[in-house]
Amino acid sequence: MEALIAIAIGMLTASGLYLILRQRTFPLILGLSLISYAVNLFLFASGRLAPGLPPIIDKAAAGYTDPLPQALVLTAIVISFGMTAVIVIMALGAWFAGGDDRSDTGGEG
Amino acid sequence: MTLALIAALPFLGAFFPALTLRAGRTACAATAFAVTALAFLLVLSHAPAVLRGEDVFQSIQWLPALGLNVSFRLDGLALLFSGLILGIGMLVILYARFYLSPHDPMARFYSFLMLFQGAMLGIVLSDNILLLLIFWELTSLSSFLLIGYWNHLPESRQGARMALAVTGGGGLCLIAGLLLLGRIAGSYELGELLANAGKIQSSPLYTPALLLILLGAFTKSAQFPFHFWLPRAMAAPTPVSAYLHSATMVKAGIFLMARLWPVLSGTPEWFWIVTSAGLLTMLIGAKIAFFQNDLKGLLAYSTVSHLGLITMLLGFGTQEAAAVAMFHILNHATFKAALFLSAGIIDHETGTRDLRRLGGLRTLMPITFTLVTLASLSMAGIPPLNGFLSKEMMLEATLHAGYGPVWLLPALATIAALWSVAYSVRFLAHGFLGERKIEQKPHDPPPALWASPAVLTGLAVLIGLFPMPLAAPLVTAATSATTAAPFAVKIAHWHGLTAPPLWLSLAAIAGGAVVLRLYRPFNRLYEAFPKPDAKRLFDAVIEPLARLSRRLTGALDNGSFTRATAIALATLTTSTLYAFATGPHTPGTRALLPVEAVPAIGWAVLVTATTLTALLHRNRLISLLFVGVIGLILSAAFAWLSAPDLALTQITVEVVTVILMLLALHFLPNGTPRESPLPRRIRDLTLAASAGLAIAALSYALMTRAPAFAPISAFHLEQSKPGAGGANAVNTIIVDFRGYDTFGEIIVLGIAALIIFALTEALLAPGPASRRLAALAKARPAQAGDRHPLIMVLATRFILPFALVIAVFIFLRGHNLPGGGFVAGLVTAIAFVMQYLASGLGWTEARQRIAFHSLIGAGILIAGATGAAAWAFGLPFLTSDYGYIHLWPLEEFEWATAALFDLGVFLTVLGAVMLTLHSLSRLARRAGESTARTPYDVDIGEGV
Structure with a gap:
């Protein structure tokens, strides 16, 4: 299962980066979202994979997974929403102000 | 304590001139003078002891791991210099008040001057050579500002630039030299350095260290052949010349030589x-x-x-x-x-x-x-x-x-x-x-x-x-x-x-x-x-360097964001590959999970959706749809991998994110034109794929190995119930153990929402953006279909109280079971957003009593106040407490102060999400979105 998760993280990263390298703002926003997923999943995986062991204290529990990466990722998910929202409004601002949704200004890519 | 205070006083004093300028130029000068005089008196109070030969020391640990301590010493040498710095400082402050013309910005002058004074005083009082370096660089910077004070004059700017280039360059050499010295002696504390003179002078690194330190000292103290910057620095106002370029800064190099005299002098090289x-x-x-x-x-x-x-x-x-x-x-x-x-x-x-x-x-x-x-x-x-x-x-x-x-x-x-x-x-x-x-x-x-x-x-x-x-x-x-x-x-x-x-x-x-x-x-x-014309010679050296750096910068960053990203990506991937290829590593030995059917199907969907997002990105709506699919699968994956809190958060955030992006697509073009040529696409694909491969390899390597150190979360699991009074370890980490991080995080979230609000205001203000929005309204074709379908209106209104009850439930149980303020805030936000979606902005806005800004503010205040309440009990910020409450007719239940903190989180998240989406909707409204003021859509009509 670890290999599958690793491939998923890699795929999310690759797709996200490819979208970021397109020269328009909307693919850039989507690409950033994909990279956020990848990073969150990576952070989460740093606690190693452990199905069926939620970190809810219970006398009957067989054990617990590492709660710390989860707490980290939880806040990261919320913060990435904030970040995405700011980038969206910046993209809209650029679009309204300049009538252009290119992410490249000036030079050639 | 007084030594640190003396060193800090001028820096504090640098704030006052700007604050007191309103009270007049004399008040501005007087505050600078008073601060300097106070520091001078404090130095004088130590003078009798120092003159008797009793040095004064003070040390505060700052970064002990790096050997960097805030250590101060006041000995005879420091007394001589600090007396000069503060004594002449007072005279120069007095003089400058009457020397500067009424057109010169006085607060700026005194702020720079005090900044310089603090830096210079820091150099002479430092008992740690790393600390000394920090102050040393600060003198270069503040003197740059002072020489360039009359920044409308070209010779001021050029003189300032030359002084910065020469003394800054020397400063870099000095950093290297002092680091070498500390390395030889094994300490950056001056006292220990001075005690190791023999060891230092016999070291093979002595000569390079000496040369580098002397380069720093000679450039600062304008020794031949680095003397040329000093006459050019005379473009500064005369009080600055008197202070920096005769009495103090140019003597910093000399001070350094005197300071390190017992360690460095006495050898033929030195002589x-x-x-x-x-x-x-x-x-x-x-x-x-x-x-x-x-x-x-x-x-x-x-x-x-x-x-x-x-x-x-x-x-x-x-x-x-x-x-x-x-x-x-x-x-x-x-x-x-x-x-x-x-x-x-x-x-x-x-x-x-x-x-x-x-x-x-x-x-x-x-x-x-x-x-x-x-x-x-x-x-x-x-x-x-x-x-x-x-x-x-x-x-x-x-x-x-x-x-x-x-x-x-x-x-x-x-x-x-x-x-x-x-x-x-x-x-x-x-x-x-x-x-x-x-x-x-x-x-x-x-x-x-x-x-x-x-x-x-x-x-x-x-x-x-x-x-x-x-x-x-x-x-x-x-x-x-x-x-x-x-x-x-x-x-x-x-x-x-x-x-x-x-x-x-x-x-x-x-x-x-x-x-x-x-x-x-x-x-x-x-x-x-x-x-020889110093300026021509200087320019002959600097100009080619500047040209080279401009060319290099231009080649790396020509204004194209994607180009800069591609270069950074290529560099990162190559250097990672290099590190991997040259470093030793062994295969991981951790036992792996078997592949199960349902997760494997989920994985296949995820990977397909990811690929399609990139592949079909020209159709923006479709590709957004796939992003939503990815988010849902991810949330399922979290649930499967024992992270119910993450699953809840992911799914709720996904909903608001997709709504947000749909709102954005409302304005942006629906498609991305095919514009990059094939070689470019191949380049991007190669870069992205190799980076993805590297990340996948890294993740795999990480997951197949046991942690190098025992995870600290054993403590959190153990203390979750007895220490924080909650069974959900993730929640107790968020609201209790790492509550300070969460506090910072909700503030960031609040700021992000306010940025969005402010940007929206700017877009709506009269200007090109606002005109374009209005033009969009005219160009928009007539809307088709039901905009506020009756079933949806009724359903959302019916759902709202249930959604709120669920939010309260999720919030309350969060401390012991999956849930908590973040998720509850998001669920509530979604419930409200559904009203907007169903009934339109105008109708909903008319029924909204509380401004979203206030929610953010209240949330942060509540969280902060909960944390501060611990002070009343003599405990550190955010220490939580819990107890059991018996409230008839309910059963006895547990209540932790952390829940109050979580309430702050809840309110902030709710406010931030709502303010964000609301701001975007306001743009939509300006762009000609008609608003329904009636409870249902116009289709029904008033008479029905």
């Missing part, structure tokens, strides 16, 4: 390099000074020469010479600062500093004349002024230095002294004697302006007359501290007729008089020879 550099600087500076026509230029080169003199004395490596150096530091500061300030007065009153245009001021400006006479005669070394005393002692020291043949050094020093007499008297004679050449009749300035040079000149005279009671104790203490061995200095005017320095002095005075008389022929000769 020959330092003595030679000092000697050359002294000679060259003195000669050039004589031919300067600008008063400040003359003084600048004279300063170069005197700094050379002090450097040379330190190079000798004897206690006697070091004592003379200390004495001359004091003397030079008094007469040279007085002369700079007087030059400022002359400039102020006559409008020129050109010696060829001046003359005859003796009767018109008698007070200034008296001050300049005394100070310049002291600079010339005429008895009984203080300049004479240190010059005689310097000549005496050259006799014993052992630099080549016995006669060489005294002879050269006498020649330098001769030039020094010549330029000093020229300053006086060409400025004040002879005929008046300018039209207007200048007069003495008001006392406020001449008071500062008068105090300094008075000191020069008094030290000259009574050196033993006035200066000897300080010089003794400074010398003992410099040389790390007790030493008692003896200063006397008369050593008998047989003392050689007397005759050397007399020769210098007589020779100087002759040279001055022959000024014209000498000057013709001087003018006849071409001189």
Whole structure:
């Protein structure tokens, strides 16, 4: 299962980066979202994979997974929403102000 | 405590001028003066102990792992320098108040000046060489700001740039040198360094360290061949020249040499390099000074020469010479600062500093004349002024230095002294004697302006007359501290007729008089020879460098974001690959999970959706849809992998994110044109794929290995219930163990929402963006279909109370079971957003009582207040408590203060999400979105 998760993280990263390298703002926003997923999943995986062991204290529990990466990722998910929202409004601002949704200004890519 | 306070005072003082400027320019100057005076008094309060030989120390650990401590020491050397910095600082602050014109921004001047003062004071008080480096760089920066104070003048800007390039470059060498020194000694604390002199001098790294440190010191103290920046820095306002470029900053290099004297001096390398550099600087500076026509230029080169003199004395490596150096530091500061300030007065009153245009001021400006006479005669070394005393002692020291043949050094020093007499008297004679050449009749300035040079000149005279009671104790203490061995200095005017320095002095005075008389022929000769233009040479070195760096920067970043990203990506991936290929590693041994059917299907969907997102990105709506799919699968994956809290958060965030992006797509084009050529797409694909591959490999490597260190979360699991009173370890980490992080995070979230609000306001304000929005409204085709379908309106209204109840439930159970403030906030937000979606912005807005800003503010305040409440019980910020409450008819339940904190989180998340989406909807409304004020859509009609 670890290999599958690793491939998923890699795929999310690759797709996200490819979208970021397109020269328009909307693919850039989507690409950033994909990279956020990848990073969150990576952070989460740093606690190693452990199905069926939620970190809810219970006398009957067989054990617990590492709660710390989860707490980290939880806040990261919320913060990435904030970040995405700011980038969206910046993209809209650029679009309204300049009538252009290119992410490249000036030079050639 | 007081040493740290003394060092901090000027930095605090740097804030005051800006705050007090409204109260007037005098108030602005007065605050700067008061802070300086306070620091001065605090230093004085330690003076008796220091003069007795009892040094004062203070140390606060800062980054002990790096050997960086905030350690201060006040010994004789530091006392001498801090006295100069603060004493002359006060005089310069007073002077500048009346010197600066009403057009000059005064608060900025005093802020920069105090910043510089703090940096300089930090250097001399530091007992840790890394700390010293920080202050050292700060002096370079603050002096850059001060030299460039009149930033409308090109010579100010160029002078500032040159000073920064030279002293900043030297500063880089110094960093390397001091790091080497600390590495040899094994400590960056000055005390331990000084105790390891033998170890340092026998180390093979001694010579490189010495050379690098001397580069730093020589550039700062304008030693040949780095002296050229100092005359250019004269573009600064005169008070700055007096303060930085005669009394304090240029002596930082000398201070450093004195500070490290016990560790570095005494070797042949030190002797020959330092003595030679000092000697050359002294000679060259003195000669050039004589031919300067600008008063400040003359003084600048004279300063170069005197700094050379002090450097040379330190190079000798004897206690006697070091004592003379200390004495001359004091003397030079008094007469040279007085002369700079007087030059400022002359400039102020006559409008020129050109010696060829001046003359005859003796009767018109008698007070200034008296001050300049005394100070310049002291600079010339005429008895009984203080300049004479240190010059005689310097000549005496050259006799014993052992630099080549016995006669060489005294002879050269006498020649330098001769030039020094010549330029000093020229300053006086060409400025004040002879005929008046300018039209207007200048007069003495008001006392406020001449008071500062008068105090300094008075000191020069008094030290000259009574050196033993006035200066000897300080010089003794400074010398003992410099040389790390007790030493008692003896200063006397008369050593008998047989003392050689007397005759050397007399020769210098007589020779100087002759040279001055022959000024014209000498000057013709001087003018006849071409001189290297420092600025041209400097530009010849700097310009190609700047061009190269511009080309390099341009090649890396030509304004194209994707190009810069691609380059960064390629660099990162290659260097990672290199590290992987060259570093040792073994395969992971951790037991792996078997592949299960349902998760594998989920994985396949995820990977397909990810691929399709990139593949179909030209159709933006479709690709957004796939992003939503990814988010959902991810949330399922979290649920499967024992992270129910993450699953809840992911799914709710996904909903609001997709709504947000749909709103954005409402305005942005629906498609992305195919514009990159095939090679470009192949390049991007290669980059993205290799980076993805690297990340996948890294993740796999991570997951197949056990953690290198035991995870700290064992503590959190163990303490979750007894310590934080909650069974959900993730929630207790968020609201309790790491509550401070969460507090910071909700503030960031609140700020992000406010940024979005502010940007929306800016877009809606009259301007091109707003016009485009309005144009969009006209161009928009008629809307098709039901905009607010009846079923949806009814359903959402029906759902709302249930959604709220669920949110409350999720919130309450969060401490023990999956849930909590974040998720509850998101669920509530979604419930409200559904009202917007179903019934339209106008209808919903009309029923909204609480502004979203207030929700954010209230949330942060509640979270903060909960944390602060712990103070009332004498506990640290955010310490939580819990207890059991029995409330009839409910069963006994547990209540933790952390729940109150979580309430703050809830409100902030709710407010932030709503403010964000609401801001975007406002844009939509401006863009012509019609709004329904009626409960249902217009389709129903009023009559039904």
